[in-house]
Amino acid sequence: MEGFKEAFDKIKKASHIVLISHINPDGDALGSELGMYPILKRMNKKVTVVNKTKPLPDYLDFLPNFEKVTDKLPKSYDLMISFDCGSFDRLGIEEKPPFLINFDHHVSNTRYGDINIIDPNAASTSEVIYNFAKANNIEIDKDSAICLYTALVTDTGSFQYESVNDKVFEMAAEMVRCGVKPDFVSRMLFQRDRLSRLRLLAKAYDTIELCCDGRVAFVEVTREMMEITGAIKEDTDTIVNSVRAIEPVEIAVMLREDEEGIKLSLRSKTCADVSKIAVKYGGGGHIRAAGATLKGEFDFSKVKKMLKEDLKEAVECRE
Ligand code: 5GP
Ligand code: MN
Numbered sequence: 001m002e003g004f005k006e007a008f009d010k011i012k013k014a015s016h017i018v019l020i021s022h023i024n025p026d027g028d029a030l031g032s033e034l035g036m037y038p039i040l041k042r043m044n045k046k047v048t049v050v051n052k053t054k055p056l057p058d059y060l061d062f063l064p065n066f067e068k069v070t071d072k073l074p075k076s077y078d079l080m081i082s083f084d085c086g087s088f089d090r091l092g093i094e095e096k097p098p099f100l101i102n103f104d105h106h107v108s109n110t111r112y113g114d115i116n117i118i119d120p121n122a123a124s125t126s127e128v129i130y131n132f133a134k135a136n137n138i139e140i141d142k143d144s145a146i147c148l149y150t151a152l153v154t155d156t157g158s159f160q161y162e163s164v165n166d167k168v169f170e171m172a173a174e175m176v177r178c179g180v181k182p183d184f185v186s187r188m189l190f191q192r193d194r195l196s197r198l199r200l201l202a203k204a205y206d207t208i209e210l211c212c213d214g215r216v217a218f219v220e221v222t223r224e225m226m227e228i229t230g231a232i233k234e235d236t237d238t239i240v241n242s243v244r245a246i247e248p249v250e251i252a253v254m255l256r257e258d259e260e261g262i263k264l265s266l267r268s269k270t271c272a273d274v275s276k277i278a279v280k281y282g283g284g285g286h287i288r289a290a291g292a293t294l295k296g297e298f299d300f301s302k303v304k305k306m307l308k309e310d311l312k313e314a315v316e317c318r319e
Contacts, residue, residue: 001117001119001128001131001132001135002117003115003116003117004117004131004132004135004136005135005136006115007101007103007115007117007132008132008136008138010079010099010101010115011040011043011045011079011081011101012043014045014078014079014099015045015046015078016045016046016047016048016074016076016077016078016079017040017045017046017047017048017077017078017079017080017081018047018048018050018073018074018077018079018080018081018097019033019036019037019040019047019048019049019050019080019081019083020033020050020051020052020080020081020082020083020085020091020093021033021051021082021083021084021085021091022082022083022084022085022086022090022091022092023051023052023053023090023091023092024053024233024234025051025053025056025057025060025084026057026084026154026155026237027060027150027151027153027154027155027189028083028084028124028125028126028151028152028154028155029051029083029084029085029125029151030051030056030057030060030063030066030069030147030151031060031063031124031126031147031148031149031150031151031152031154032083032084032103032124032125032126032128032129032147032148032151033049033051033069033083033084033147034049034063034064034065034066034068034069034143034144034147035126035129035140035144035145035147035148035151036081036083036129036144037049037065037068037143037144037147038064038065038141038143038144039133039138039140039144042139042141048070048073048074048077049065049068049069049070050069050070050071050072050073051069051071052071052091052092052093053071053092054071056069057234059188059189059192059234060150062146062185062188063146063147063150064142064143064144064146064147065143065147073093073095077097077098078098078099079097079098079099079100079101080097080098080099080100080101081100081101081102081103082100082101082102082103082104082113083103083104083125083129084103084104084105084106084124084125084151085102085104086104086106086108086109086110086284086285087108087109087110087112087284088110088112099114100112100113100114100115101113101114101115101117102115102116102117102118103117103125103128103129103132104116104117104118104125104128105118105119105120105121105122105123105124105125105127105128106118106120106284106285106286107120107275107286107287108275108278108279108284108285108286108290117132119131122163123152123155123156123161123163123164123165123167123168124151124152124154124155124156124163125151125155126147126148126149126150126151126152126155127152127167127168127171129148130148130171130174130175140174140175140178141178141179142178142179142180144178145175145178145179145180146175146179146180146185148171148175149172149175149176149180149182149185150185150188150189152168152171152172152175153185153186153189154189156168157241158186159172161288162288194231194235196229196230196231196232196235197231197235199229199230199231200221200225200226200229200231200235200236200239201239201242203225203228203229204219204220204221204225204236204239204254205219205243207219207220208243208246209304210246210249211308211311212311212312212315213248214246214248214249215248215249215250215251215315216249216250216251216252216253216311216312216315217243217244217246217249217251217252217253218252218253218254218255218304219239219240219243219252219253219254219255220254220255220256220300221236221239221254221255221256221257222257223257236254236256239254239265240252240253240254240265240266240267241267243267244267244268244269249269250268250269250270250271250272250315250317251266251267251268251269251272251274251311251314251315252266252267252268253265253266253307253311255300255303255304258293260293260295261293261294261295261296261298262293262294262298262299262300262303263291263292263293263294264278264281264283264291264292264293264294264303264307265289265291266278266285266289266290266291267288267289268287268288268289268314269288270317270319271317271318271319272314272315272317273287273314273317274287274288274289274290274314275287275290276314277290277307277310277311277314278290278291278292279292280310281294282294
């Protein structure tokens with residue numbers, strides 16, 4: 001892949017490196033970032049692992065070196081590496097870094113780095129990091145492998161999405177050879193649920209509305225639901241995925257009341273391109289999973305009306 005060698009040369013020359021991933025990080029963001037950490041430590045680099053979100057999602061607290069992640073940028077450093085982040089603003093920082101390497105797999109990536117290593121065919125950013133390591137003969141230790149494997153599991157919906165191919169399973173197998181216990185990762189990710197999240201699901205599912213011959217589903221999460229159930233933002237993460245599972249839904253849309261406005265999460269099942277819709281409203285993402293935040297005077301019914309035409313057009317696709 002273009003940029004692998006150039007990026008490694010830049011890393012070799014750097015002394016203090018900042019790793020950073022997108023705000024409201026998911027498993028791929030933190031997993032890719034923390035997967036790189038042991039590699040750089042072994043190269044005797046000074047490394048600061050940053051994410052501007054506080055608190056971090058605690059379902060990822062089992063990732064090795066999770067406790068090293070800080071929301072503070074160091075005063076000085078010579079290289080920044082970003083992970084899984086489609087645009088500069090989603091890093092949550094103001095200042096321009098002295099030099100930036102951008103590792104990602106979002107089609108909509110704006111190539112904001114000095115070196116951009118974007119592979120939209122990769123199932124996860126961690127797959128890009130894995131390929132980077134292989135290309136440069138870098139050893140992956142158990143701590144790295146747990147992080148990279150977790151990123152792969154979370155970004156492929158547990159190996160269910162169409163991004164899953166022979167390379168994904170080869171990487172998974174290699175991670176297992178590096179010491180990952182898949183049952184441990186699964187238990188950490190999926191068997192530590194919170195009651196507040198289930199209570200929130202019950203309320204959110206009650207709002208599901210179908211349109212376009214059942215091809216589109218909306219689900220709402222209000223601030224009030226969050227307060228009543230004691231749920232937190234990350235409790236809303238997978239709601240839209242389970243709504244997409246309804247037959248014959250092709251696109252599921254979650255609308256969530258946030259401080260900054262209305263957060264949209266879009267998912268498609270087989271053929272619709274939801275990243276196009278997200279980009280139109282100032283967001284981005286992938287063909288099957290994308291999001292945006294609508295700032296300003298909006299309410300749920302207004303947003304639904306506004307999206308209807310785009311959604312109607314998008315679900316015209318056929319498998
Ligand atoms: P989610 O709906 O889970 O927040 O996000 C789904 C996908 O869309 C993720 O890959 C995420 O990075 C991307 N995404 C979500 N919100 C935004 C946004 O506001 N801007 C951009 N550029 N991408 C987003
Ligand atoms: Mn990702």
